[in-house]
Amino acid sequence: MSDVLNPPQDEAVEPTLALKSRSKVIAVTSGKGGVGKTFVSANLAAALAKRGLRVLVLDADLGLANLDVVLNLYPKITLHDVFTGKSKLEDAIYKAPGGFSVLLAGSGMVEYSRLAPEVRDDFLRIMESLVPNYDIVLLDTGAGISDVVLFAVSMASEVLLVATPEPTALTDAYATIKVLGAQQKRQRIRVVINQVARTGDGNAITTQLQQVLDRFVNKDSEHPLKLIHMGDIPADPAVRQAIMKRQLLGQSDPGCPAALAMTQLASKVESAVIKHGA
Amino acid sequence: MIRLSDLRLDDARALLEHDPSSELPAADASPVVYMQSILDGLCELSLRDPLTGLSNRRHFNHLLNREIEAVARSGESVLLLMLDIDHFKKVNDTYGHHAGDLVLQAVSKCLETCVRPMDTVSRFGGEEFAAILPNCPSSFGLVVAERIREAVSGLAITVSPTETIRVTISIGGAYAPEWVRSTQELWTERADEQLYRAKSAGRNCVFIEEQRGVAVSADEKGMLFGHHLFGDPASGGVDDDVSNSAVAGSEMNRAN
Numbered sequence: 367m368s369d370v371l372n373p374p375q376d377e378a379v380e381p382t383l384a385l386k387s388r389s390k391v392i393a394v395t396s397g398k399g400g401v402g403k404t405f406v407s408a409n410l411a412a413a414l415a416k417r418g419l420r421v422l423v424l425d426a427d428l429g430l431a432n433l434d435v436v437l438n439l440y441p442k443i444t445l446h447d448v449f450t451g452k453s454k455l456e457d458a459i460y461k462a463p464g465g466f467s468v469l470l471a472g473s474g475m476v477e478y479s480r481l482a483p484e485v486r487d488d489f490l491r492i493m494e495s496l497v498p499n500y501d502i503v504l505l506d507t508g509a510g511i512s513d514v515v516l517f518a519v520s521m522a523s524e525v526l527l528v529a530t531p532e533p534t535a536l537t538d539a540y541a542t543i544k545v546l547g548a549q550q551k552r553q554r555i556r557v558v559i560n561q562v563a564r565t566g567d568g569n570a571i572t573t574q575l576q577q578v579l580d581r582f583v584n585k586d587s588e589h590p591l592k593l594i595h596m597g598d599i600p601a602d603p604a605v606r607q608a609i610m611k612r613q614l615l616g617q618s619d620p621g622c623p624a625a626l627a628m629t630q631l632a633s634k635v636e637s638a639v640i641k642h643g644a
Numbered sequence: 645m646i647r648l649s650d651l652r653l654d655d656a657r658a659l660l661e662h663d664p665s666s667e668l669p670a671a672d673a674s675p676v677v678y679m680q681s682i683l684d685g686l687c688e689l690s691l692r693d694p695l696t697g698l699s700n701r702r703h704f705n706h707l708l709n710r711e712i713e714a715v716a717r718s719g720e721s722v723l724l725l726m727l728d729i730d731h732f733k734k735v736n737d738t739y740g741h742h743a744g745d746l747v748l749q750a751v752s753k754c755l756e757t758c759v760r761p762m763d764t765v766s767r768f769g770g771e772e773f774a775a776i777l778p779n780c781p782s783s784f785g786l787v788v789a790e791r792i793r794e795a796v797s798g799l800a801i802t803v804s805p806t807e808t809i810r811v812t813i814s815i816g817g818a819y820a821p822e823w824v825r826s827t828q829e830l831w832t833e834r835a836d837e838q839l840y841r842a843k844s845a846g847r848n849c850v851f852i853e854e855q856r857g858v859a860v861s862a863d864e865k866g867m868l869f870g871h872h873l874f875g876d877p878a879s880g881g882v883d884d885d886v887s888n889s890a891v892a893g894s895e896m897n898r899a900n
Binding site: 533536537540541544574575577578581582 | 860861863864865867868869870
């Protein structure tokens with residue numbers, strides 16, 4: 367916390383904007399769809415905002431964005447309109463109920479899912495102008511590994527991978543980790559396990575993933591991949607209720623176990639960004 | 645509302661009448677039924693190659709795009725084969741174009757019988773074909789392609805009352821990179837490269853691109869679901885006992 371209030375000395379030596387921006391960006395991704403990636407993004411953002419941080423969630427799931435559904439927020443202006451010159455960027459940024467800002471790609475942007483170079487440039491330009499206004503930017507990516515996801519992840523200094531203990535979700539998470547390691551030479555991926563039955567299950571899963579990585583991927587790699595377990599979100603009936611109500615956990619049931627887990631996750635994410643940023 | 649009598653449907657009718665597999669709607673059908681069957685018939689025609697009855701290039705493009713989306717989302721293993729009849733020009737030059745057409749038809753029929761109903765064989769152009777094989781595990785690809793190659797080389801194609809000829813086929817294949825949203829161009833280009841290798845290697849053979857190391861192998865899955873996962877969290881996750889993992893792994897597989 368004190369780091370946020372008192373930025374380190376070397377902050378005065380201006381790093382390039384790109385690098386400085388990058389350090390604040392966290393990509394939230396998952397192998398398989400349906401593991402709660404967007405739900406985690408939104409609730410994590412709210413928990414970070416509660417800690418006094420200025421948070422933006424950028425829904426970069428250009429193919430099938432659904433942050434709006436989770437937040438019960440239906441903005442008329444999306445990134446699509448900014449790209450096409452119909453609207454100004456400022457008008458596309460909305461205040462979400464949890465005290466953070468959101469910028470939606472727009473569900474109709476399927477044509478961008480192949481990501482032409484112009485779109486990349488637009489995206490980068492927008493990121494560069496946005497990031498200085500925030501302490502943390504969460505990029506909610508699409509599921510799987512499309513070039514859009516890889517591109518979104520490449521703009522982030524940290525990757526937060528959301529998985530569940532379910533076997534297919536885990537296989538997909540493992541495949542995603544391999545791709546990120548191979549294609550982006552990433553050495554650090556942060557893992558959060560959603561819907562765990564018992565405390566400690568998530569940590570065991572991350573350990574297991576790490577062991578498989580060590581044996582099959584890291585053994586002859588020059589840039590070994592290290593997984594960092596960031597926490598478990600317990601399977602909690604309150605989550606379903608919040609989703610049904612289209613509310614954040616902080617609104618519908620602030621004291622529930624999942625909400626507490628989000629708070630802990632937020633604290634870890636905050637120190638991660640500050641420690642590895644700048 | 646549109647009245648049927650206002651539409652000029654003669655061309656469409658003529659097209660469908662000339663196509664042996666199309667069925668024209670009954671004259672006394674209701675206007676909606678009539679129009680629907682005309683449209684269905686035209687759609688069907690627009691997706692099929694008239695000579696061989698296979699999917700045409702347009703249909704192929706559509707199906708390939710669909711597979712690309714499926715692969716990106718599900719990580720399914722999908723194989724694309726490009727197949728080209730060897731020395732086809734010689735057939736045309738020696739026996740005439742009618743013989744060439746008969747060869748194309750016989751090979752097409754053979755290709756279709758070599759694959760599963762869920763697979764699609766298309767005429768890509770000239771004597772080149774493309775096959776999309778969804779849900780085709782990497783260990784099966786070469787077997788399937790070899791089966792196709794052998795079946796084609798075993799065909800005796802009668803091109804005239806006195807002449808029977810044999811042809812061979814070269815095959816190149818490439819898997820969609822799992823989890824990655826590829827593009828049509830990139831994917832067909834990779835399969836084409838392998839086809840080129842097959843041609844350079846003397847034809848009548850199969851080359852399939854080695855998959856990039858993204859796929860999760862059976863060994864990796866075995867270890868992933870080996871132990872600790874649903875077991876006692878108190879056991880931590882530090883030991884690395886392979887025998888434990890094998891036992892728990894087989895239980896996991898049964899559960900699946």
